[in-house]
Amino acid sequence: MRIYSKFIVFIMVFGTINVLNAQKDSKCKVINEDTLGTYEGKCKKGLAHGTGLYKFSDGERYYEGKFKKGKFYGKGEIYKINNGQKEVLEKGIWENNKYLGEKKINAYEVNRTENVDRYTIRKVAEGKRVEISFFQNGVRNNVQNLNIFVNNGIDITGTNIRGFQVIEFPFKCEITYVTQNKFKTITYRVQFDFIINEPGAWDVFLYN
Structure with a gap:
């Protein structure tokens, strides 16, 4: 009877361990x-x-x-x-x-650009953030009606700068805003869409 009892206890313990392991594996x-x-x-x-x-x-x-x-x-x-x-x-x-x-994935891709004179997208360090800055005539550009749509990340807001942190890559971003031209004579709408595939800390500069 003692041997039989020990065997039952062993089966119960072993079965419990297997169930726990199965539960652990099924979590992901x-x-x-x-x-x-x-x-x-x-x-x-x-x-x-x-x-x-x-x-x-x-x-x-x-x-x-x-x-x-x-x-x-x-x-x-x-x-x-x-x-x-x-x-x-x-x-x-x-x-x-x-x-x-064996397809190579680009570090970043620009999908759409309208009324942007030029742009710079560069990885500056390791991390999980993207910062976006606007320039005109060598100084910060005070853009209007700024809208930024992203697929993930926590918003960072500053003076003439927008950004996102705690990002999961690939990071998709669509930007629209209104700005004057360099001579301050007309106003026009700008759109810039891009994807960053490679994880890191990135700076995006838009020039008008």
Whole structure:
């Protein structure tokens, strides 16, 4: 009876540990055809999001790289270990679990520019922020009717400067405003849309 009781206790404890482990693993899910793999990495709202490592259920293959909303998304690679050596099977860019190949992603892209004389977009440090400044005739430009639409980030407001911090990249931004020309004789509308893909601290300068 004592042996039987100990066996029951062991089963209960072991089963509880397995349940807890399963609950722990299920806190961050990866959405793909292989539902029995394991994940370690960053999470958002219960899904793999950010940098992480996924071990397929076959126990041989791994995906290491970027995730978005539970799926392989961004730079990453699938590999396996043979005799202690890493063998890369696919490396490059992924989108919604689909391998796109060794496609290079630009650090930033400008999608639309209207009535902008010139612009500068540059990475100045590591971080998670973007600051936007306006210039005319070598000094700060006091623009009017400024509207900025972004996909994420916390707003920073200053004198003739706008910015966003605690950003998740890619960072999408659409800017519209009204300004006078250099001779202060006419007023016109400006639009500037861009995406920054590479994480960092960025400065965006717009000149009119």
